[in-house]
Amino acid sequence: MSADTDVEVLRRQGRIVVVGASLAGLRAAETLREQGFTGSLTMIGDEPYEPYDRPPLSKQALLGRARPEDTALPRRRDIDAEWRLGVAAESLDRAAKQVRLANGDTVPYDRLLITTGTRARPWFHPEEAALDGVFGLRTRDDSARLRRKLTGGVARVLVIGAGFTGSEVASACRELGLEVTVAERGPAPLVGALGGVIGAVADRLQRKHGVDLRCGVSVTALEGDDVGRLRRAHLSDGSAIDVEVAVVSLGAMRNTEWLAGSGVAAGPRGIACDAGCRVFDVNGIVTDDIYAAGDVARSPHPLFDYQFLALEHWGNAVEQAEVAAHNMICAGPDRRPHLWLPMFWSSQFGVNIKSVGVPSLGDHLVVAQGTLTEERFVAVYGYRGRVIAAVAFDGARWLGFYEQQIAAGAPFPPEYRTVDRRTETLDPIDPAFPDPHLPTHGATVTLTGHSPSERRVTFVPAHA
Amino acid sequence: MRLVVDLNRCQGFAQCVFLAPDIFALHGEEALLFSPRFDEAQRDRVQKAAAACPVQAILVDYSDEPTQGVQSHVG
Numbered sequence: 277m278s279a280d281t282d283v284e285v286l287r288r289q290g291r292i293v294v295v296g297a298s299l300a301g302l303r304a305a306e307t308l309r310e311q312g313f314t315g316s317l318t319m320i321g322d323e324p325y326e327p328y329d330r331p332p333l334s335k336q337a338l339l340g341r342a343r344p345e346d347t348a349l350p351r352r353r354d355i356d357a358e359w360r361l362g363v364a365a366e367s368l369d370r371a372a373k374q375v376r377l378a379n380g381d382t383v384p385y386d387r388l389l390i391t392t393g394t395r396a397r398p399w400f401h402p403e404e405a406a407l408d409g410v411f412g413l414r415t416r417d418d419s420a421r422l423r424r425k426l427t428g429g430v431a432r433v434l435v436i437g438a439g440f441t442g443s444e445v446a447s448a449c450r451e452l453g454l455e456v457t458v459a460e461r462g463p464a465p466l467v468g469a470l471g472g473v474i475g476a477v478a479d480r481l482q483r484k485h486g487v488d489l490r491c492g493v494s495v496t497a498l499e500g501d502d503v504g505r506l507r508r509a510h511l512s513d514g515s516a517i518d519v520e521v522a523v524v525s526l527g528a529m530r531n532t533e534w535l536a537g538s539g540v541a542a543g544p545r546g547i548a549c550d551a552g553c554r555v556f557d558v559n560g561i562v563t564d565d566i567y568a569a570g571d572v573a574r575s576p577h578p579l580f581d582y583q584f585l586a587l588e589h590w591g592n593a594v595e596q597a598e599v600a601a602h603n604m605i606c607a608g609p610d611r612r613p614h615l616w617l618p619m620f621w622s623s624q625f626g627v628n629i630k631s632v633g634v635p636s637l638g639d640h641l642v643v644a645q646g647t648l649t650e651e652r653f654v655a656v657y658g659y660r661g662r663v664i665a666a667v668a669f670d671g672a673r674w675l676g677f678y679e680q681q682i683a684a685g686a687p688f689p690p691e692y693r694t695v696d697r698r699t700e701t702l703d704p705i706d707p708a709f710p711d712p713h714l715p716t717h718g719a720t721v722t723l724t725g726h727s728p729s730e731r732r733v734t735f736v737p738a739h740a
Numbered sequence: 741m742r743l744v745v746d747l748n749r750c751q752g753f754a755q756c757v758f759l760a761p762d763i764f765a766l767h768g769e770e771a772l773l774f775s776p777r778f779d780e781a782q783r784d785r786v787q788k789a790a791a792a793c794p795v796q797a798i799l800v801d802y803s804d805e806p807t808q809g810v811q812s813h814v815g
Contacts, residue, residue, distance in 0.1 A: 329744050329776060336773045341765075346777040350742045350801030591748040619748045626768030628752065652769070670769045673751045 283607045286386055290315040292604065293375055293383050294357075295365045296391030296531075297321025299329070300570030300593040304389055305355040307601035317357040318383055320375065322364035325416060331590060333419035334441050335623060338426065338448035344419040365392070368538035370557075373565070386565065387604045390535075390547060390555065391597065393571040394528035394588060399436075404498040409506030411523045413441060425521055426452055433457070434509050434519040436495050438465035440622045442525030443478065447624040450485050457488040457517055459495050459509075462710055470635050470667055472708025474655055477648050477669065485625045498522055528588060530572050540566060546574035546586040551613040553600035567604055569596040575614060579682070580634050580664070589620045617679055621672075627651060630672050633665030633682045640704035642689050645674060647698040654678070657707060658688030742801050743786060745774050749797035756789035756798060764789060 292308060294301045297319045305317055321327075328347040336342040360377070367376045374384045396412035399405035411422045426433065426449065433449045435442045438460035449456040462468065464475030465482060482489045490511065499508040499516075510516050532542040540563065541548040541556040547568040548556045553575065555566040570593040574586035595616040603611040622629045638657030644666075646653030654674045657665040663686045666678035681690075689704050743763075745756075752770030756763070763786055765773045778786050783802070790798040 331747065332773075332776065336775075341773055342775050342777075346742075346775070348742055348776070350744050350799050351803065352799070352801075589748075591746065594746075621747045623767055623771035623773075626771065628768065628771035630748075672770055676751075 283605065286315065287313055287605050288315060290386040290605075291318070291384060292316070292387045292389065293318045293320065293385035294389045294391060295320045295375060296389075296393055296570070296572070297323070297359070297361060298327050298391065298393055298570070298593075299349060299590065300391035300393070300597040301389070302327040302349055302351070302355075302597075303594050304391065304569060304597035304601040305357055306352045307598045308605065309353060309355050311602060311605060313605050315386075317355065318385075319355075319357045319359050319361075320363070320365055320377065320383065321359075321361045322378075323415060324362035326359070326361070328416055330414070333416065334413055334444040335448065337419045338423055338445065339451055340423065340427070344416045344423070347416065365534050368535055368540070368566075370539055370563070370566070388566045389597075389600055389604065390566065390568040390572060391570045391593075392531035392534070393593075394530050396524070397526040397529050399498065399522075399524045399526075401498070404500070405524070406504070407498060407500040407506045408504055409519075409521050410498060411521065413445060413523060413525065414528070422521075422523065426454060430454060430521050432517070432519050432521075434459065434495070434517060434522040435525060436522060437525040437527070438462075438478075438482075438489070438491070439468065439525060439527060440466065440620075440624075442523070443482070443624045444622060445523050445525060446482060446487050447485070450487060450625070455488070456486075457490065457519070458482065459493055459511060460489070460491045461494045463491055465489070465491075467708075467710055468636070470631070470707075471638065471641065471657075472710070473641055473648070473705065474635075474667055475708070477651060481625045481627060481651060495522075528571070530586070532572060545584075546572050548584060549573050549575045551575055551577070551615070552603045552611045553596060553614055554603070567600040569593065569600040578615070579617070579685075580637060585618065585634070587618050589618060591619050592616055617682060619675075619679075628670050628672055629667070630675055631665065631667045632675050632679045633657065633663075635665040635667055635707070636709060637664050638707045638709070640688065641707035642702045642704050643699065644690060644694045644702065645671060645696045645698075650698075655707075656681075656688070656690060658704060661688055662686060663688045663690065741778050741780075741783065741786075741804055742776055743774065743778065743790070744776060744799050745772060746797040746799065747772065749795045751795055753794050755792040755794065759792055760785035760789040 327349045337344045364378045366378045374382045396414035432455040435446045435458045446456050446458050465478040467475035494512045497510040501507045530546045535542040549568045553567045554562045571588045574584040576582040599614040619632045635657045637659045640658040644656045652670045654668045654671045663681045763775050767773050
């Protein structure tokens with residue numbers, strides 16, 4: 277079926293296939309049914325579980341306040357889908373309009389939605405990664421396994437990488453009374469996402485809570501004993517730590533390998549799509565029958581210089597899925613753009629960290645409320661003279677205001693008086709982001725080139 | 741029966757913590773933790789908590805039907 281003709285037929289009896297049965301896939305399926313799609317709907321997921329919520333897996337699940345197996349997402353409505361769980365999609369044949377599964381089955385589609393998300397970046401050395409005691413944290417099973425290990429009488433835990441997940445794991449370990457060492461290659465925790473100024477606050481926070489935080493070092497090797505259990509970790513500064521558990525938190529990798537050879541513009545930075553979630557092919561031409569949403573999608577955002585943004589954000593997955601689903605079963609003029617303002621949160625060491633906008637674009641920063649020394653503040657990021665992002669530590673209620681400021685392109689530095697300002701001046705300072713040409717592991721927002729030909733990022737392993 | 745809180749929307753008003761303290765808890769000053777599952781005995785409290793949320797961030801699903809598992813035939 278072509279783009280604009282036969283939309284009514286598609287809505288009534290089309291075949292829609294969703295590859296990726298997590299948050300974005302589920303919300304898209306619900307939206308399709310809500311908007312009157314009565315055709316066949318197939319949900320394909322590589323995990324054997326129905327869609328579940330991931331944020332608790334690095335927080336309350338590790339603390340034992342929620343069981344990982346209880347995080348199945350609530351449904352907004354019945355979606356009457358055929359579920360094909362526990363089997364991954366293996367390839368896409370655009371000419372035949374079908375998805376081939378790992379078990380050899382093929383699933384034909386009229387419209388395809390790709391929501392395959394990301395997976396945890398594995399430890400770079402496969403043999404070391406296989407040691408008993410080396411963990412990644414992304415899935416329900418990962419979380420359950422790690423929880424069992426952490427409560428099984430462990431002396432010290434090594435967390436590799438102080439991005440959001442790594443910091444949350446370290447926080448949970450301290451709360452469980454475990455000794456924890458965090459090894460971060462950058463100069464401070466969260467530095468890739470929030471910059472060095474806020475990173476310094478996170479640094480203090482970790483040390484205050486008893487974390488043995490080591491910045492500017494990388495883990496060069498994990499050493500096992502003769503029965504394959506992790507015993508020791510070696511660091512780039514020449515030191516070694518005796519550990520039984522290492523949690524690898526080196527960011528995420530986008531699940532796009534299965535699209536190799538399909539002709540769609542998919543790669544390590546995600547799947548390029550337009551603001552309406554329609555996937556581009558490698559020539560930069562919109563496919564019109566293939567859509568992407570969630571962590572795996574990267575699309576241009578007009579508020580941020582039309583840069584292609586790939587956002588690993590819960591709220592983005594929901595919103596983008598709804599837009600994609602709507603557009604899939606609409607004629608051209610009725611389609612909507614995905615203009616969601618990036619937003620994420622983290623909770624660690626008892627502090628609620630929330631962000632709106634794209635901090636990593638910021639060239640200047642002011643603390644508009646509170647002070648950095650109290651760990652209760654709002655930092656506002658500017659970019660070429662306008663407000664581009666705000667980050668709050670225990671100041672969530674202020675963020676709605678800054679969301680409006682960003683959306684309205686308000687001038688930076690802010691000229692207005694703010695409540696709870698602790699300093700007289702609002703002199704902007706450098707937010708201290710690391711050189712963007714060097715890869716970091718902490719960023720949850722990845723900015724990439726305007727076109728596929730500008731994609732020049734190469735990953736340098738942590739031991740470099 | 742299950743629930744999820746949209747923590748982008750959540751602003752830490754803690755109405756849910758007062759109304760259903762066995763389901764919702766604050767961690768520190770304003771970070772919300774919640775139990776994603778609840779049972780019939782907690783239904784009333786969860787309902788009140790969801791209704792009282794000033795930013796309507798709590799999504800509740802009172803059904804308890806599991807999703808069908810792997811299906812091996814071609815659709």
